[in-house]
Amino acid sequence: QITLKESGPTLVKPTQTLTLTCTFSGFSLSTSGVGVGWIRQPPGKALEWLALIYWDDDKRFSPSLKSRLTITKDTSKNQVALVMTNMDPVDTATYYCAHRNLYCGGGGCTSFDPWGQGALVTVSS
Amino acid sequence: DIQMTQSPSSLSASVGDRVTITCRASQDVRKDLGWYQQKPGKAPKRLIYGVSSLQSGVPSRFSGSGSGTEFTLTISGLQPEDFATYYCLQHNTYPYTFGQGTKLEIK
Numbered sequence: 001q002i003t004l005k006e007s008g009p010t011l012v013k014p015t016q017t018l019t020l021t022c023t024f025s026g027f028s029l030s031t032s033g034v035g036v037g038w039i040r041q042p043p044g045k046a047l048e049w050l051a052l053i054y055w056d057d058d059k060r061f062s063p064s065l066k067s068r069l070t071i072t073k074d075t076s077k078n079q080v081a082l083v084m085t086n087m088d089p090v091d092t093a094t095y096y097c098a099h100r101n102l103y104c105g106g107g108g109c110t111s112f113d114p115w116g117q118g119a120l121v122t123v124s125s
Numbered sequence: 126d127i128q129m130t131q132s133p134s135s136l137s138a139s140v141g142d143r144v145t146i147t148c149r150a151s152q153d154v155r156k157d158l159g160w161y162q163q164k165p166g167k168a169p170k171r172l173i174y175g176v177s178s179l180q181s182g183v184p185s186r187f188s189g190s191g192s193g194t195e196f197t198l199t200i201s202g203l204q205p206e207d208f209a210t211y212y213c214l215q216h217n218t219y220p221y222t223f224g225q226g227t228k229l230e231i232k
Contacts, residue, residue: 037221046212046223046224046225046226047161047169047212047214047223047226048223049214049220049221049222049223052221060219060220061220062220063126063220064220096168096169106175107156107174107175107178108155108156108157108158108159108174108175108176108178109174109175109178110157110174110216111157111159111171111174111214111216112159112171112214112216113171113174113180114168114170114171115168115169115170116168117167117168118168
């Protein structure tokens with residue numbers, strides 16, 4: 001069974017740097033085809049994809065946030081970290097991490113599944 | 126970026142109704158289209174992948190169809206637990222993009 005859980009600060013001040021950690025079980029990020037993504041959702045708003053990291057350390061980012069994001073993996077700890085710099089109140093959101101498998105058998109099955117429970121981050125002074 | 130235009134943004138229906146939600150992509154996303162259900166305070170749950178494949182454990186009243194740029198999620202015979210918000214996701218081209226969501230409410 002695959003599970004993921006996000007952790008990190010619940011409150012950050014404007015201009016500070018946010019570091020979130022996704023700790024997962026049930027899969028390995030050293031397995032070909034596997035990836036972990038980050039998605040966020042401001043209160044009452046839609047989902048927004050942020051970043052992805054793959055087993056081979058390939059990294060992808062949302063162009064609108066690329067300059068502020070870093071994503072890393074620690075395969076030995078089964079963790080993925082997302083770092084977002086220069087936080088602003090508009091970055092207040094629930095941040096989710098999610099599993100992805102490129103080699104799930106085809107037919108478009110490579111979308112995010114499952115997701116972690118989410119971590120609400122509030123940006124306020 | 127591929128824009129995913131989802132409609133309607135909200136929908137009021139009764140238990141037992143059949144409802145359809147549409148997502149239109151600004152360019153061809155092939156079969157890389159999934160549908161998610163989200164209940165308040167919970168993470169999204171995948172219902173449909175690859176346009177029309179039902180996620181394991183998801184009731185058969187949920188179905189997906191479409192191709193290229195126009196996709197639909199249909200719920201046949203609404204149940205009380207189906208009242209939630211639904212999102213489409215294209216994962217064909219970076220940056221991956223979601224629809225704006227459809228909130229399904231009880232009439």
